[in-house]
Amino acid sequence: MTNSVQVRRAGRHFKDHVVLKDVDLDIAPGEFVALIGQSGSGKSTLLRAIAGLDPEATGDYAKPDRHAIVFQEHRLLPWSRVWRNVTLGLTGTDLRQRALRALSEVGLTAHADAYPGTLSGGESQRVALARALVRTPGLLLLDEPFGALDALTRLKAQALVAQLWAEHQPAVLLVTHDVEEALLLADRVLLLADGHIAESYDVDLPRPRQIGHPRFVALRRQLLAGLGVAETEEEL
Ligand SMILES: Nc1ncnc2c1ncn2[C@@H]1O[C@H](COP(=O)(O)OP(=O)(O)OP(=O)(O)O)[C@@H](O)[C@H]1O
Numbered sequence: 001m002t003n004s005v006q007v008r009r010a011g012r013h014f015k016d017h018v019v020l021k022d023v024d025l026d027i028a029p030g031e032f033v034a035l036i037g038q039s040g041s042g043k044s045t046l047l048r049a050i051a052g053l054d055p056e057a058t059g060d061y062a063k064p065d066r067h068a069i070v071f072q073e074h075r076l077l078p079w080s081r082v083w084r085n086v087t088l089g090l091t092g093t094d095l096r097q098r099a100l101r102a103l104s105e106v107g108l109t110a111h112a113d114a115y116p117g118t119l120s121g122g123e124s125q126r127v128a129l130a131r132a133l134v135r136t137p138g139l140l141l142l143d144e145p146f147g148a149l150d151a152l153t154r155l156k157a158q159a160l161v162a163q164l165w166a167e168h169q170p171a172v173l174l175v176t177h178d179v180e181e182a183l184l185l186a187d188r189v190l191l192l193a194d195g196h197i198a199e200s201y202d203v204d205l206p207r208p209r210q211i212g213h214p215r216f217v218a219l220r221r222q223l224l225a226g227l228g229v230a231e232t233e234e235e236l
Pocket of ligand 1: 014019037038039040041042043044045046177
């Protein structure tokens, strides 16, 4: 398989509500793909199916053995120290060392022995990223990981993800509501609508991306039109 991710005929319904009808999706090794779509279009449902978390999803799914997922909520265990959260579920003798290495990549070495309850929202999401990184994933699945962060923290978290992706080159599938986030980070943006991938946009811009670049502005307009949002309506 030359693709890192290959999804064929993905389907999912909840009783008579058909959410995913016929989704085909490919991600090349090291490619960063963003998935946008209106609220309720099935973005999270698709991500969960790809992650193997949804036994009732139908279709064929191929993905790297090592994959990791980061959700909008950090899902850290409050009674476990940060470094233990990072290596939760892993076995081996050097777990603390591995946790510290991953925490240093997200700038949180100093918080290794803290409990999650003492961290800010942005720090908690960085721990969740470290927990993903420590698994050296070939595929990183990100489900609105910055959705709950304030604007400045969100920008910093986006820059961190861009840097980690450039260093480690996993394939990435990022679910986001935010067309600017998609255009800042992704090689390609997919639009999920009516239960399938309705559009694919190549983000043919060098990195780091400049939001004022005329091509960026044009792509932003196309994506918003694809979502059925007028340019003046900022957020969905
Ligand atoms: N466990 C469930 N039971 C019933 N319906 C569900 C369940 N999970 C999801 N759905 C429905 O499937 C549809 C798609 O949900 P999903 O969370 O995948 O959408 P989304 O595109 O990620 O939305 P958002 O952007 O608002 O997070 C929604 O209509 C939702 O109500």
